[in-house]
Amino acid sequence: MLELKNICKNYNQGTVNExxxxxxxxxxxxxxxxxxxVGSNGSGKTSMLNIICGSIPVDSGxxxxxxxxxxxxxxxxxxxxxGRVYQNPAMGTCPNMTILExxxxxxxxxxxxxxxxxxxxxxxxxxxDSLKVLGLGLEDKLDVKVGVLSxxxxxxxxxxMSTMTPIEFLILDEHTAALDPKTAETIxxxxxxxxxxxxxxxxxxxxNLRYAAEYGNRLLMMHQGKVILDKSGDRKQxxxxxxxxxxxxxxxxxxxx
Numbered sequence: 001m002l003e004l005k006n007i008c009k010n011y012n013q014g015t016v017n018e019x020x021x022x023x024x025x026x027x028x029x030x031x032x033x034x035x036x037x038v039g040s041n042g043s044g045k046t047s048m049l050n051i052i053c054g055s056i057p058v059d060s061g062x063x064x065x066x067x068x069x070x071x072x073x074x075x076x077x078x079x080x081x082x083g084r085v086y087q088n089p090a091m092g093t094c095p096n097m098t099i100l101e102x103x104x105x106x107x108x109x110x111x112x113x114x115x116x117x118x119x120x121x122x123x124x125x126x127x128x129d130s131l132k133v134l135g136l137g138l139e140d141k142l143d144v145k146v147g148v149l150s151x152x153x154x155x156x157x158x159x160x161m162s163t164m165t166p167i168e169f170l171i172l173d174e175h176t177a178a179l180d181p182k183t184a185e186t187i188x189x190x191x192x193x194x195x196x197x198x199x200x201x202x203x204x205x206x207x208n209l210r211y212a213a214e215y216g217n218r219l220l221m222m223h224q225g226k227v228i229l230d231k232s233g234d235r236k237q238x239x240x241x242x243x244x245x246x247x248x249x250x251x252x253x254x255x256x257x
Contacts, residue, residue, distance in 0.1 A: 001067075003029075007062075022048075030201075034216035038219070043225070044222050053078055081166075099145075103131070138157065150183075156186070176208065223251055
């Protein structure tokens, strides 16, 4: 279980540009939930993910995972049990390393390094089988540098690599936004399959209202640092893309857009 308790976050404190994004923000996400998060630009979606992962600190409040307070835990320690896929495909892989080297690096996340070779040759068949599931032919390109792959291939690899080791949470930060429509569909189908098979607690921020409606068992809409819509179970399954678009339009009118 993930709990955000009374989170406060201000940007540019002490300046004329000071902005309060979160004020006593609270959110609880249960084990096994797949939460789709939508909202307008500046609503706090990505900031919330950054707070959970430790990329940005909070001014006050608590972040609790499984009854353990991780509020002051450094980002690199949190990421031992949190898998994250970013909007930019380049951020989840190392372009100057081969597919094999990237897979080996992901396979050792959270483990101690020593003087052994970085790539365990005994694991190559496992990497090849894992890549074959993607259906992109990457299992036959283990010696190819990742930098020459397409954005979709790299994002598929990033998704696979983020879930290779046991994790408690999968964080998806607009992970299809930079892809063409066909590739985005492929990545979303792969996402649903991985989340279901590994029973991962997942938070997915997306601007695609259809994906938000179709994927996951809980839906949040954020606006100005607050959750203004929270649907789960049958209420979530009954939500249509048109319903979300209508609410977006209402918010846009209220904001004078």
